[in-house]
Amino acid sequence: MSADIIDGKAFAATLRARVAGLARAFEDAAGRKAGLAVVLVGEDPASQVYVRSKGKQTIEAGMASFEHRFPAETAEADLLALVESLNVDSAVDGILVQLPLPAHMDEQKVISAISPDKDVDGFHVINAGRLAVGQPGFVPCTPLGCLMLLKDKLGSLSGLNAVIIGRSNIVGKPMAQLLLGESCTVTIAHSRTRDMPEVVRRADIVVAAVGRAEMVKADWLKPGACVIDVGINRVAAAEEGKTRLVGDVDFAGALDVAGSITPVPGGVGPMTIAVLLRNALVAAYRNAGLQLADGAI
Ligand code: NDP
Numbered sequence: 001m002s003a004d005i006i007d008g009k010a011f012a013a014t015l016r017a018r019v020a021g022l023a024r025a026f027e028d029a030a031g032r033k034a035g036l037a038v039v040l041v042g043e044d045p046a047s048q049v050y051v052r053s054k055g056k057q058t059i060e061a062g063m064a065s066f067e068h069r070f071p072a073e074t075a076e077a078d079l080l081a082l083v084e085s086l087n088v089d090s091a092v093d094g095i096l097v098q099l100p101l102p103a104h105m106d107e108q109k110v111i112s113a114i115s116p117d118k119d120v121d122g123f124h125v126i127n128a129g130r131l132a133v134g135q136p137g138f139v140p141c142t143p144l145g146c147l148m149l150l151k152d153k154l155g156s157l158s159g160l161n162a163v164i165i166g167r168s169n170i171v172g173k174p175m176a177q178l179l180l181g182e183s184c185t186v187t188i189a190h191s192r193t194r195d196m197p198e199v200v201r202r203a204d205i206v207v208a209a210v211g212r213a214e215m216v217k218a219d220w221l222k223p224g225a226c227v228i229d230v231g232i233n234r235v236a237a238a239e240e241g242k243t244r245l246v247g248d249v250d251f252a253g254a255l256d257v258a259g260s261i262t263p264v265p266g267g268v269g270p271m272t273i274a275v276l277l278r279n280a281l282v283a284a285y286r287n288a289g290l291q292l293a294d295g296a297i
Pocket of ligand 1: 142165166167168169170172189190191192193209210211212230231232233268269272
C-alpha cells in the first residue's frame with residue numbers, strides 16, 4: 001500500500017484564491033480593503049521569514065498589510081501601546097503579534113491586550129473559550145488548516161478515533177477541540193503518555209505536533225490511518241553542511257502503512273498563512289457588519 005499524499009500546498013493556493021475573491025467583494029461593499037497588521041519584535045530569523053511571507057501573501061490576496069517592526073530591546077509598554085492603537089484603528093481588521101517575543105516581555109499579557117475581535121491568531125483566552133464552548137470566534141490557524149485538510153480528505157469525521165500528539169495552546173489543544181466538535185473520539189498524548197505506540201495504533205486520525213524529528217514510526221500507525229504531520233524540524237542532510245526539513249513522522253516508512261499523509265514541507269505549513277488570511281477576511285466582514293455567506297470560506 002502507498003499512502004495518498006495530501007497536497008497542502010495546492011489546497012492552500014485554492015484557499016488563498018477564494019480569500020482573494022471575497023476580499024474583492026469586501027472592498028466593493030465596504031469601500032476599503034480588509035486590513036491585517038503584523039507586529040514583529042526582534043530579529044529572530046525564522047520570524048522574519050514568516051512576517052515577510054505573511055505581508056506578501058496579504059497583499060497578493062488583495063488586502064492591506066500593515067507591518068510594525070521593533071528592535072528586541074523595545075519596552076513592553078511600547079508594544080502594548082501599539083496594540084492599543086491598532087485595536088481602535090478602523091483600517092485594521094486583524095492583529096497578529098509574531099511569537100516568540102523577547103524574554104523580557106510577557107506573551108500572555110501582550111496577547112490579552114489584542115481585541116478578541118481582531119485576534120486572528122485565535123490565541124486570546126476569549127477565543128480559546130469560545131472554541132471550547134462552541135461559539136463563533138477565531139481559531140488558531142495551524143489546527144484549523146489541519147481540520148480543513150482532514151475534512152477534504154475524509155469527509156465526515158464523526159465517530160473516528162483521533163490521537164493528537166502534543167498539547168500546546170497553539171496546536172494540540174485547539175486541534176483537540178476542533179476534532180471533538182467534529183464528533184471524533186479524541187485522545188491528547190504528550191511527553192508523559194505511557195506506551196505511545198499503543199495509543200497511536202488506535203487512531204484513524206493522527207495529528208503529530210511535537211517538534212521531534214521523525215518520532216512517530218510506521219509501526220505505530222493503524223493501517224489506513226490519516227496522518228497530519230505538523231512538525232517542522234531541521235536536520236542534517238546527506239550532503240555535508242546542508243540541512244533539510246522533516247516532520248514528526250517517519251514519512252518514508254509511514255507511506256507503506258497510512259491511508260493518507262501530509263508531507264513536510266508542503267503539507268500543513270502552507271495552510272497556516274492561508275488560514276490566517278481567511279481569518280483576517282472573516283474579521284473584516286464581522287468588523288464592518290457585513291454578512292459572509294455560510295460556508296463561503
Ligand atoms: P510545543 O513545544 O509548544 O509543544 C510540543 C508538545 O509535544 C508538548 O505538548 C510536549 O509535551 C509534546 N512532546 C514533546 N516531546 C514529546 C515526546 N517525546 N513524546 C510525546 N510528546 C512529546 O510545540 P508546538 O505545539 O508549538 O509545535 C509543535 C511542532 O509543530 C513544532 O515542530 C513546530 O515547529 C511545529 N509547528 C508548525 C506549524 C506550521 O505552520 N506547520 C505551526 C506551529 C508549530 P509536554 O506538554 O508534556 O511537554
